[in-house]
Amino acid sequence: MNRARLGKLAGTVWLAAAAGAVPAAAADWGRINLPRGVTNVSTRIYALHMMAFWICVGIGVVVFGVMIWSLIFHRKSRGAVPDVAMVHSTKVEVLWTAIPVLILVGMAIPAARLLVRINNNTDSQLSIRVNGFQWGWQYKYVGTNVSIISKLSLSSDAASMLDSGINVDRVPHYLLSVTHQLVVPVGEKIRLLITSVDVVHSWWVPDLGVKKDAIPGFINQASFIINPSKTGVYRGQCTELCGRGHAFMPIVVRAVTPAAFKAWLKRKEAAGKSAPAGASASTSPGVST
């Protein structure tokens, strides 16, 4: 009795501690799954992910169900007598080898199809060179003079300092905002040519379903088509440990209509031409989050 009460007390304390730690105002409990994203690929990845998840849940229900049944009904304290003769059965061994193989084949087929499609980088309408560096990204629009240096936004940078005294909840898109965004058109196939000038980085935007490593000496390709209705801002981060600033090299992609993109690119090109040689439009100070 005493033990039971003690256990209950511990449980209550536990729950209270867990609940107390959660700032009610900032609660964002909904974010527990992959985003569906805004490209055909990201949506299909989401579907594959959910399929794999539910298959695992299904297997879990069966396997854990059997185990829990044993834990409840085959206990010594219930007077269960062990069936010591039950030590081997070729039939069940074959069965529980074959059934998982079938399930795996069922998962592998859609995964392989999608994989082949994702790795098709042909027929792109726009190529952008992505250079990772410690710590930020440089974007060059191939065939133009437009080059963008995209680093952590100044407000996030200031707030991220040790003992900055700045409440990060008040910083817009803390650690997920940049000085200059990557601007792309929706509805067009965009190919990224990704490399790095120093250490290995990785370019990831979950909503686009794209993650590719930026490796010095290699040019990796990745491509995406944002659904035409999905103009907006999509945020991601570097996902390969790259030193002190690893947490501080976000990626922000602004998807605009093709017409707006053309106009933007023209403006940037003109600005690039009028600027002195070597300096590109992006070096002018400015904060776009």
Next chain:
Amino acid sequence: MDQPYESTAHADHEHKPHGWRRWVFATNHKDIGTMYLIFAGVMFFLGGAAAMAIRAQLFKSGMELFDPGMYNSLVTMHALLMIFGAVMPAWVGLANWMIPMQIGAPDMALPRLNNLSFWILPFAGTLLLSSFFVPGGAPAGGWTMYPPLMEQFGASFPMVVFAIHLLGISSILGAINVVVTILNLRAPGMTLLRMPLFVWAWLITAYLLIAVMPVLAGAVTMLLTDHFFGTSFFNAAGGGSPVMFMHIFWFFGHPEVYILILPAFGVISEIIPTFSRKPLFGYEAMVYATASIAFLSFIVWGHHMFTVGMPVAAQLFFMLSTMLIAVPTGVKVFNWAATMWRGSLSFEPPMLFAVAFLFLFTIGGFSGLMLALVPSDYQYHGTYFVVAHFHYVLVPGAVFAIIGAIYYWLPKWSGRMYDMRLAKWHFWLSVISVNVLFFPQHFLGLAGMPRRISDYAPQFTDWNMVSSIGGFVFGASQLLFPYIIWRCIRSGKPAEARPWEGARGLEWELPSPAPYHSWQTPPSEAVLAHGAEH
């Protein structure tokens, strides 16, 4: 009554050096096993301290405690200490203690080698830890040590390389000893297919160690020469390739993962039959499954690097080979479940940890299966989803199995029982907090939080707080463990030779505590049969 062990009264059992000589010049498998376990325990708490610091830093968004460089050092050292300092030596310690007793041998086959392989460890550990105090601080490139990043860490970089060389030598020597002992010192009648599963698992693990530790040594040596002697193995500017390092590292790294978990499979296969009072279901299938997993572990390394830009065919190959591992792993889980089925279960502390292993390791297996699907992996790779996955297989997997093994065999080692109630508290606190700690990390990863970041966007704060609270409770609960062991050794009630009603195997035919030289005369066929049939 059968009197299986006849030589307990022989005075020569107590013929051993005393004081510090007993430990420094140790050649006895039990003394060396004890030292391994103590070393592993110390490293577990140091690595755990690093983990607590990491969870404190991540308690909320906004840089709070450490500068990012220090944070990266903590992440790196946490991994190195836990993998090379805690889990691997703990398994070697258990191998030392149990293999001779389980196969009917007096000791390990190569006692002086055994002494060397242990005594390398404290020096390697000291070298590794002292890198915190050199200019530039401890290495901060992660335990994967990818170049060119790894070469940016001044004086600590060669220290880590040499520490890894030493740890690798120690592991190889330990593994050779295990192989030689198992293949040569088995009692007459102890055929390979009568060996306990723990011995089988260790035999296979030892081959994995011998195969891959030299590969790691080669990789870090090439890093070293790149940095100090102008070679360009991994330097793109000199014609080398950073990606080659990743391939070599993971060719070591994936079997390494199984080095950490296969002995756990062995332990679970000992504990579950004992407390189900029923022999292991599908013994031979278990052996073949373990061997298959070991073989497959050599051909799946590419799944750690799906985002580096491999050809589609290679990605497909690594996806399929990785998915294939689910088959023998599933066979093991099903056989354990079948062992409990229609058994007569009781839940002493070793069984509690084994059952938790069964459930939680399987959850880690599920996330592993999800990670194998390349398109999904593009989203999961490098996020907290991966962190959750490998901590599920390594903490409630490998670590719970080690704790369970110690609770299982401690009465045999010490001749005393421990406080069951306290050990159950240890279990319940651990099993609840470990889930509070790691389950939310699945959510964080899926929601977009990269791993190894020293600060994060505010939207990730809630689950990070929950995870940190779980972490602190888990860390604090582990302090119970040395206390329980200490109390057991000091003042536990005497243990019987077979303290667990359903225990089978030769070790339980020895008195408790087990004699200094386990089996001075090989156990007879009758003893063997008694051990197996009991």
